[in-house]
Amino acid sequence: MNAVTEPLLDVQALTMNFGGLTALDQVSLQVHPGEVAALIGPNGAGKTTFFNCVTGIYRPSGGDIFVNPPGKRRRRLNGMKTHQVTAQGLARTFQNIRLFQKMTVLENVMIGRHCRTRSGVLGAVLRDPQTRREEREIVERSYAILEKIGLAGEVNELAMNLPYGDQRRLEIARAMATDPFLILLDEPAAGMNPRETDALEVLIRRICDEEGIAVLLIEHDMRMVMSISNRIHVLDYGKKIATGTVAEICENPVVIKAYLGEETEE
Template sequence: MEFFTVRNLTMKFGGLVAVNDFDITLKKGEIVGLIGPNGAGKTTVFNMIAGYYAPTSGTIHFQGKLLNGKKANEITRSGVARTFQNIRLFTELTVVENVMIAYHCRLRSTFLGAALRLPLYRREEKQMYEGAMEFLREVELEDLSREQAGSLPYGMQRRLEIARALATGPQLLLLDEPAAGMNPNETQDLLQLILRLREKYRLTVFLIEHDMKFVMQLCERIQVLDYGTTIASGTPEEIQQNERVIEAYLGEG
């Protein structure tokens, strides 16, 4: 059984074909990058996988189960978590609350049990808090757990969003431009963080990124999109040599 397979995924917005016949297969534990010029359809691919857009045609299979047609929250609960290109934290809640909420989808307490604080809920709340602090330690934000999420600097907000996604217990993590807006030092830290998290939580990572140095260092395989169509895929070395990729990025010489 394949871990994650996308076949002939197509998205049309009226007459515009945003993504055309997109195919990809991920093996468990891989880190794969999706690159391409602006407007190539990368985020659209993510939005289809994560259940935000209903694909015009094509299939998405995750661990043998068909994902299309499921709602975003169901897809997350089946083990596919994502982050957003424009960070979407709950800025008015505290840092630790942002991560605790991610446990909510796995809560066993009922609605009444939680409101009445029955013993099961109290135990679960403690687990939520401790688990959230664990993930915050992982991304080095545990000292800021009581701060308002919106008050954190940009790079930390990115890490917090990753911690929040991890707290849903995913096997496949979709990262949409995780290094955007980071300086070279922060980017290096992020790279180490992603590698460490993959080992520890046995993650498979699929990411979109414009920082080529970052992508080439981190990813084991890369797929390139241009105008919604896959123009190349392979190892970082192969992609760097590829004529069509160079053309897509730099224009014809």
């Protein structure tokens, strides 16, 4: 395997047990640079559990999670705390929107810069030139991201006052502020109307193509998944049942069975 095709995220035989329940069973999955990958599967298939394991919210029962950040050496993520994973360059959004409701839109994004900045208590109190510079950098970067996302008009609005679709996009902006090489989106289109979904699709494509950030998304909106993904991974009952391009997945009998059920003899 040469350096170009080395996967950004390399998950090997990931297993997660909750007591007697195996939520993830030997799942292996790779996300490559420059691709939009989708993780699909029926409800309860373990998609969000997969995200939680990768981002350090859960400690996996078995298997390995590796990342190959561009220009840095390979790291194993098992056992890292959530904030450490984020510092490695993996950012995520949540299925049920988890914004900082009573902070402004800009501040929400500024939090994303936290792990890329240093100033501490002393700097905050003294406001030395270095801290001021850093603070300015945070504001500028955050504003630039909001401009890209299309929320620049809303910077001083409280996050809780944004319309639903904008809240979803703000979550993406916040994730982008952490300088990730891979963003994990957990059902970004949930609850969006078709027009908002189309706009989101354009946005995700742009994040991938223009920002060079790879995307792994969980999504139930099949129209969007089919049109946006370079590669699709299918989970069912905690097991990975298929991987492939859109065309391959559409033809795959195992996937069809998982989604539509089996035809029974009459």
